[in-house]
Amino acid sequence: QVQLVQSGTEVQKxxxxxxxxxxxxxxxLSSYAxxxxxxxxxxxxxxxxxxxxxxxxxxxxxxxxGRVTITRDTSANTAxxxxxxxxxxxxxxxxxxxxxxxxxxxxxxxxxxxxVSS
Amino acid sequence: ETVLTQSPGVLSLSPGERATLxxxxxxxxxxxxxxxxxxxxxxxxRLLIYAASSRATGVPGRFSGSGSGTDFTLVISSLEPEDFAxxxxxxxxxxxxxxGGGTKVEIK
Numbered sequence: 001q002v003q004l005v006q007s008g009t010e011v012q013k014x015x016x017x018x019x020x021x022x023x024x025x026x027x028x029l030s031s032y033a034x035x036x037x038x039x040x041x042x043x044x045x046x047x048x049x050x051x052x053x054x055x056x057x058x059x060x061x062x063x064x065x066g067r068v069t070i071t072r073d074t075s076a077n078t079a080x081x082x083x084x085x086x087x088x089x090x091x092x093x094x095x096x097x098x099x100x101x102x103x104x105x106x107x108x109x110x111x112x113x114x115x116v117s118s
Numbered sequence: 119e120t121v122l123t124q125s126p127g128v129l130s131l132s133p134g135e136r137a138t139l140x141x142x143x144x145x146x147x148x149x150x151x152x153x154x155x156x157x158x159x160x161x162x163x164r165l166l167i168y169a170a171s172s173r174a175t176g177v178p179g180r181f182s183g184s185g186s187g188t189d190f191t192l193v194i195s196s197l198e199p200e201d202f203a204x205x206x207x208x209x210x211x212x213x214x215x216x217x218g219g220g221t222k223v224e225i226k
Contacts, residue, residue, distance in 0.1 A: 035215070037163075045155075045163065045206055045217040061214045095162060102169055104153035104210050108162035 002026035004096050004109035011115045017084040020112050022096035029077045030054045033099035036070060036081045040092040050099065051079060086116045120145055120209050124218035130226040137194040139221045141207035146187045151211035154183055154192045157220075158203045166205075167192060197223070 007021040022034065035050040049060035051070040058070050069082040079096060094112045097105040121144040131137055141152065150170040155163040165174040167183035170190055180195040194201055202225050207218040 037217075044220045045157075045208075047215040047217065050215075059213055097163075099210075102149075102151070103172070103174070104151075104165055104168040104208065105155075105163075106165050106168075106174060108164075110162055 002107055004098060004107055006094075006096060006109040006112045009113045009115075011117065012086050013118055014087055014116055016086050016116075017082060018086060018114055019080055019082045020094055020096075020114070021078050021080050022109050023076070023078045024098075025077075027098075029072060029079060030074045033101075034070075034072070034079045035097045035099055035105060036068075036094060037097055037105075038092040038094045040089070043092075048081070048094075053079060083114075086114075088116050090114065091116050119214055120147065120212050120216050122207055122209060122216055122218035124205075124207055124221050126221060127219070128222045128224060130224050131197055132226045133197050133199055135197050137192075137197055137201075137223055139192040139194075139205055139207075139223075141185075141190040141192070141218050143188045143190070143209060147190075147209045148211045150186050150190075151209060152183075152185065152190045153208045153210060154181075155206045155208065156201075156203050157206060163206065194223070 003025045005023045030053045036048040051058045053072045067084050072079040096109040098107040100106045123142045125140045152170045154167040157163045171183045182193050204220045204222045206220050
């Protein structure tokens with residue numbers, strides 16, 4: 001069964017960093033691009049960035065430039081998203097999603113809740 | 119950046135009724151690479167439609183997408199109880215990838 005399994009709930013203090021994981025199951029991570037999308041409480045979906053899991057090339061939304069880093073470990077079939085200098089506005093559910101090109105984002109992880117609070 | 123504007127913000131309908139959701143782009147979307155997702159609380163978004171009009175695997179035939187250029191539409195021909203959710207359009211051809219603000223389809 002093709003799926004993306006994300007790491008568990010995080011609670012962090014303002015100014016801290018968080019690193020989320022997204023493990024691909026049922027397919028080879030490096031065969032597709034992978035994106036990170038978040039949803040803050042009461043808000044819509046916001047794209048954060050993506051990685052070409054084959055060659056590691058990344059591109060980020062300017063809204064997160066300098067604070068977000070997406071990486072992958074092909075041996076672990078897992079992608080990661082690192083977000084630094086956390087603030088309360090980063091409280092959200094974070095999703096990873098597989099990009100199959102013309103057919104958009106076909107598989108999504110279950111989401112990771114990140115709460116930023118002092 | 120391609121801004122996507124969805125309307126209406128909320129659609130109040132009864133089961134069995136037809137739902138028509140609109141998504142307008144601030145500039146033409148190349149290759150009509152617009153997707154529609156269904157999102158329910160506590161769940162991951164679910165891909166319904168890609169490339170404006172192609173149904174994703176396993177999506178019921180009551181969901182259909184159309185449009186080109188800057189105007190796109192998602193139609194649910196006859197609402198089932200499980201269809202009440204928030205729907206987002208997305209353009210995925212131009213960076214940054216953008217989503218519309220969503221349309222909530224609620225039970226009247």
